[in-house]
Amino acid sequence: xxxxxxxxxxxxxxxxxxxxxxxxxxxxxxxxxxxxxxxxxxxxxxxxxxxxxxxxxxxxxxxxxxxxxxxxxxxxxxxxxxxxxxxxxxxxxxxxxxxxxxxxxxxxxxxxxxxxxxxxxxxxxxxxxxxxxxxxxxxxxxxxxxxxxxxxxxxxxxxxxxxxxxxxxxxxxxxxxxxxxxxxxxxxxxxxxxxxxxxxxxxxxxxxxxxxxxxxxxxxxxxxxxxxxxxxxxxxxxxxxxxxxxxxxxxxxxxxxxxxxxxxxxxxxxxxxxxxxxxxxxxxxxxxxxxxxxxxxxxxxxxxxxxxxxxxxxxxxxxxxxxxxxxxxxxxxxxxxxxxxxxxxxxxxxxxxxxxxxxxxxxxxxxxxxxxxxxxxxxxxxxxxxxxxxxxxxxxxxxxxxxxxxxxxxxxxxxxxxxxxxxxxxxxxxxxxxxxxxxxxxxxxxxxxxxxxxxxxxxxxxxxxxxxxxxxxxxxxxxxxxxxxxxxxxxxxxxxxxxxxxxxxxxxxxxxxxxxxxxxxxxxxxxxxxxxxxxxxxxxxxxxxxxx
Numbered sequence: 001x002x003x004x005x006x007x008x009x010x011x012x013x014x015x016x017x018x019x020x021x022x023x024x025x026x027x028x029x030x031x032x033x034x035x036x037x038x039x040x041x042x043x044x045x046x047x048x049x050x051x052x053x054x055x056x057x058x059x060x061x062x063x064x065x066x067x068x069x070x071x072x073x074x075x076x077x078x079x080x081x082x083x084x085x086x087x088x089x090x091x092x093x094x095x096x097x098x099x100x101x102x103x104x105x106x107x108x109x110x111x112x113x114x115x116x117x118x119x120x121x122x123x124x125x126x127x128x129x130x131x132x133x134x135x136x137x138x139x140x141x142x143x144x145x146x147x148x149x150x151x152x153x154x155x156x157x158x159x160x161x162x163x164x165x166x167x168x169x170x171x172x173x174x175x176x177x178x179x180x181x182x183x184x185x186x187x188x189x190x191x192x193x194x195x196x197x198x199x200x201x202x203x204x205x206x207x208x209x210x211x212x213x214x215x216x217x218x219x220x221x222x223x224x225x226x227x228x229x230x231x232x233x234x235x236x237x238x239x240x241x242x243x244x245x246x247x248x249x250x251x252x253x254x255x256x257x258x259x260x261x262x263x264x265x266x267x268x269x270x271x272x273x274x275x276x277x278x279x280x281x282x283x284x285x286x287x288x289x290x291x292x293x294x295x296x297x298x299x300x301x302x303x304x305x306x307x308x309x310x311x312x313x314x315x316x317x318x319x320x321x322x323x324x325x326x327x328x329x330x331x332x333x334x335x336x337x338x339x340x341x342x343x344x345x346x347x348x349x350x351x352x353x354x355x356x357x358x359x360x361x362x363x364x365x366x367x368x369x370x371x372x373x374x375x376x377x378x379x380x381x382x383x384x385x386x387x388x389x390x391x392x393x394x395x396x397x398x399x400x401x402x403x404x405x406x407x408x409x410x411x412x413x414x415x416x417x418x419x420x421x422x423x424x425x426x427x428x429x430x431x432x433x434x435x436x437x438x439x440x441x442x443x444x445x446x447x448x449x450x451x452x453x454x455x456x457x458x459x460x461x462x463x464x465x466x467x468x469x470x471x472x473x474x475x476x477x478x479x480x481x482x483x484x485x486x487x488x489x490x491x492x493x494x495x496x497x498x499x500x501x502x503x504x505x506x507x508x509x510x511x512x513x514x515x516x517x518x519x520x521x522x523x524x525x526x527x528x529x530x531x532x533x534x535x536x537x538x539x540x541x542x543x544x545x546x547x548x
Contacts, residue, residue: 025049025361026376026392030226033376033389039457042399046364046392048376053360054227056220056353058380103168110161117154120147181282188279189315195271196319202265203326208244209258210339212346215240216353225378225386230358237353244346258343262336269327272320280314370455371395397457404450405493407543409469409479411443413535415504418528423519432526433519434511443503445469445477449495449543453485461485465495467541475532477501479539491545499539504530 025047027034033048040046124147127140219236227233245254314320329335362376376389417439423431446469453463467479481497507529511518520526 027051028376028389030228031387031389033392038392039395039397040367041457042396042455043366043368045366046372046374046376046394048362048389050360050362050376050378051358052226052228052230053358053378054220054223054225055356055358055360056217056349057223057225058360058378058386060381103165106161106164106168110158110165113154113158113161117151117158120151120154123147124151185279185282185315188275188282192272192275192279192316192319195268195275196316196323199265199268199272199323199326202261202268203330205261206258206265206330206339209261209343209346212240212244213342213349216346216349227358234354237350241350254347255344258340262330262339266327266331269323272323276316276320279316283315367394367396369396370401397455399455400452401455401463402450402452403545403547404448405543405545406448407446407493407541409445409447409467409477409499409539409541411445411477411499411501411537411539412441413443413499413501413503413537414439414441415443416506416530418506418518420526420528423517431519432523433517434506434528435517443471443501443537445471445501447477447479447541449479449483449493449541451483451485451493451545453483459487465493465497467495469499469501471501473502475502478534479541481539481541485545493541493543493545495541495543497539498536500534500536502532503535505533505535507531 026038026049028048028050030050030052038046124144127144127147131137131140216237219233219240223233245257330339360378362378364372364374364376371394373391373393375391377385378387379385417437418434419437421433421435423433447467448469449465449467451463451465453461455461461484463483463485465479465481465483469477469479471477478500479495479497480499481495483493483495486492486494506518508518510520510522510525510529512521
C-alpha cells in the first residue's frame with residue numbers, strides 16, 4: 001500500500017511539473033498575429049508585442065505653421081550708367097560738314113587758326129622786308145594791312161575757341177560729377193542686391209531648419225500603420241535630414257545652427273538698412289537730365305539729352321519693406337523661441353526615427369476570470385483605432401481555485417465472500433466452518449469531488465481533493481487524494497488517494513480460527529454473518545469538472 005502511494009505521488013508531481021514553460025506576450029508581425037490562444041497570469045493584462053508598426057503615426061505632433069514670405073518682387077531696380085551721346089554738326093564756309101568729338105574738333109580749329117596766323121605773320125614780315133629793299137609801294141602796304149586785319153580776326157577766333165574750351169571743360173567736370181554720383185548709386189545698388197540675396201539665404205536656411213519636422217511628419221503620414229520596409233523608411237528620413245544639415249555635421253552644431261542663422265539674419269538686415277540709407281541719400285532726385293549746345297557762327301555743337309529715370313521714389317523700396325517685415329516678425333521673442341524649439345524638435349524626431357525599433361505593445365485590462373476574450377487594437381495617442389486584430393481567447397494561471405467535479409471512482413477493495421464447508425475428522429465426528437470464496441477485488445461507485453488547487457501555467461494543474469460517493473448498495477464512500485487537472489480549461493480531472501467505503505467483513509463471533517481456518521463454535525447456528533464497516537483503500541477517480 002505504501003509503495004503504491006509513493007509511486008502515485010511521484011507520478012503526480014512529474015505530471016504537474018510538465019508544461020510549465022514560461023510564455024511571454026503574444027507576438028504580431030505587422031498585421032499578422034502569430035498565435036491566438038495563450039495564458040496570462042491571473043490579475044495581469046493580456047499583452048501583444050507588435051513589430052513593424054509605424055509608431056510615429058500613432059503619435060500626435062504639434063503643428064507648426066512656418067512664417068512664409070513672398071520674395072517675388074518686380075525685380076531689383078536696375079541701375080546702369082547712362083551712355084552719353086554727343087552729336088556735333090560742323091558747317092564750314094566751303095560747305096564742308098562732318099562729325100567729330102567736340103574737343104577734338106575745337107582743337108583742330110585752334111591749330112588751323114594758329115597756323116593761319118603764323119602764315120599771315122610770315123607774309124607780313126616778307127612784305128615789310130621787300131618794302132625795305134625795293135622801296136614801299138601802295139600795293140604792298142595794302143596787302144600788309146589786309147593780312148594784319150585777318151590776323152586780328154584769327155586771334156579773335158582763337159580767343160573764342162579758348163573760351164569754348166573753358167566752358168566745355170567746366171561742363172565736362174559737371175557731367176563727371178553727375179556721372180560719379182550715378183556710378184556710386186550703381187555701386188551701392190550692387191551692394192544692396194548682394195546683401196539682400198544674403199538675407200534671403202539666411203531666411204531660407206531658417207525655414208529649412210524649422211520645417212524639417214513637418215517634412216518628416218509628412219513622410220510618416222505617407223505610410224500606413226504598418227511599415228513593410230523599415231530600412232527604406234529610415235533612408236528617406238536620412239535624405240530629408242541631410243538636405244537640411246548636410247552629412248558630416250555634429251548634433252551639437254546642428255542644434256545651434258538655428259540660433260546662428262537668426263543672428264546672421266539680423267546682422268544682414270542691419271547691413272541692408274545702412275546700405276539702403278546711403279543709397280537713397282545719393283539718389284536725391286527722381287529724374288536726372290543733362291543737355292547742352294555750343295555755337296560758333298554757323299557751326300553748332302549739340303549734346304543729346306542724358307536722362308536717368310527711376311521707377312520709384314526710393315531705390316529698392318519694395319525689397320526693403322519685405323526685409324523689414326521678415327526681420328520684425330522673426331525677431332519677436334515668442335517667434336524666435338518657437339523656431340528654436342521647432343528646429344531642435346526636427347532633429348530629435350529624426351533621431352527617434354533612426355533609432356526606433358518600430359515596435360508597440362498592446363495591453364488589455366487585467367484578467368481576473370479563468371479565461372477572457374480580447375480583441376487587440378492599435379490606437380493613436382487620441383484613442384482612435386488604427387488597426388484591429390482578430391479576437392483572441394486566453395486562460396489564466398497563477399491563482400488558487402476551488403471547484404467541484406463528478407464522475408466515476410474505482411476502489412481497490414471488495415466485500416468478503418465466504419461459503420460453508422464441512423470438515424470430516426472421523427466417521428462419527430465432523431466440523432462445520434466457512435471458507436473464502438471467489439470475490440471481486442474492485443469496488444465501483446459514482447460521486448463527486450471538491451478540489452482546491454493552484455492554477456499553474458500550462459495545461460496541467462494539481463491540487464488536493466475530498467469527495468463523497470454512493471455505491472450500488474446505497475452506501476456512502478469518502479475520498480481524500482491528489483488530483484491532476486487536464487486540458488486547457490481543467491475540465492478533465494484524474495484523482496488518486498485513499499477512500500473509505502463500507503465493505504462486508506466476516507463476523508467471527510461464532511467462529512473459531514484454527515490454523516487459519518474458521519469453524520463454527522456453535523454448530524447449531526451455521527449462518528454466515530457479515531459486518532459492514534468502513535475500510536481504507538486506494539482509489540482512482542476520473543471526473544469531469546463542473547466549472548470552467
